[in-house]
Amino acid sequence: MLHTDGSIQKHNQLLIQKKVSGGTVLKKKLEMLEELQEIEQVIDGMKTVQSGLQGELDDIGLAVDATRQEVAGLEERLTLLESEKSALEATQATELENITRSETNMKEIKTNKEFQAVGREISAARKQLTEIEEQILQKITQIDESAGELTTKKSALGEMAENSAERASEKQAEIDKIQHDIDADVVRREALTSAMPASLIKRFTTLRDQRRGRALAIARDGYCMGCNMQLPPQLYNNLYKQEELLSCPHCQRILILKLQQQ
Numbered sequence: 412m413l414h415t416d417g418s419i420q421k422h423n424q425l426l427i428q429k430k431v432s433g434g435t436v437l438k439k440k441l442e443m444l445e446e447l448q449e450i451e452q453v454i455d456g457m458k459t460v461q462s463g464l465q466g467e468l469d470d471i472g473l474a475v476d477a478t479r480q481e482v483a484g485l486e487e488r489l490t491l492l493e494s495e496k497s498a499l500e501a502t503q504a505t506e507l508e509n510i511t512r513s514e515t516n517m518k519e520i521k522t523n524k525e526f527q528a529v530g531r532e533i534s535a536a537r538k539q540l541t542e543i544e545e546q547i548l549q550k551i552t553q554i555d556e557s558a559g560e561l562t563t564k565k566s567a568l569g570e571m572a573e574n575s576a577e578r579a580s581e582k583q584a585e586i587d588k589i590q591h592d593i594d595a596d597v598v599r600r601e602a603l604t605s606a607m608p609a610s611l612i613k614r615f616t617t618l619r620d621q622r623r624g625r626a627l628a629i630a631r632d633g634y635c636m637g638c639n640m641q642l643p644p645q646l647y648n649n650l651y652k653q654e655e656l657l658s659c660p661h662c663q664r665i666l667i668l669k670l671q672q673q
């Protein structure tokens with residue numbers, strides 16, 4: 412009997428020891444998870460800032476591109492106007508030749524009727540010529556306007572490109588600095604996760620993906636602070652025992668018991 416009693420006592424002692432060491436392991440696990448979550452939050456935050464900066468950097472490039480396109484558009488318009496002007500000038504030259512020819516022909520005309528007919532042709536051609544000359548003048552005005560606009564736009568582009576290059580390199584430097592910090596935290600994360608069971612990391616990562624970046628939730632006053640739902644009393648009591656990792660039945664986050672004063 413004594414032997415048996417002693418054995419039972421020993422067994423109970425072992426159980427208690429096991430429980431205590433189990434609790435310590437769990438505590439350690441929870442601490443690691445909390446640290447992991449903190450690192451992930453920091454990395455997430457930095458990535459958000461970084462992508463905002465990347466957006467601003469892209470916008471700088473887009474603004475320059477837009478102005479560059481406006482310049483190209485104006486150059487195209489100018490080329491078109493020049494070629495229209497050339498075409499009009501060619502027509503003008505042809506009309507002038509026609510008039511000169513008709514005038515030369517007139518000298519050889521014998522009848523009055525023919526003379527009048529050619530005369531009408533010439534005056535029609537002159538009228539046409541006047542219209543062409545007006546159109547050429549219009550083109551010249553348009554060309555001057557476009558050329559002026561182009562000069563202004565080009566100098567704006569030059570200034571903009573210079574400013575943008577400066578601003579872009581500032582943004583890039585900020586992005587790089589954040590990347591440097593992210594890399595440092597990734598190293599920290601790796602050091603941490605290498606000391607954690609793979610299954611736990613997998614559970615954590617899956618939860619994080621499903622639960623907007625938060626795999627852990629604080630349990631307090633019988634509630635899960637992750638989803639603000641009441642926890643079943645038995646589950647809440649089990650949290651105090653610190654025997655196993657427990658999840659919120661509503662949001663599945665891993666629960667960490669924190670009392671009000673903590």
Ligand SMILES: [Zn+2]
Binds near residue numbers: 638639659662
């Ligand atoms: Zn929850």
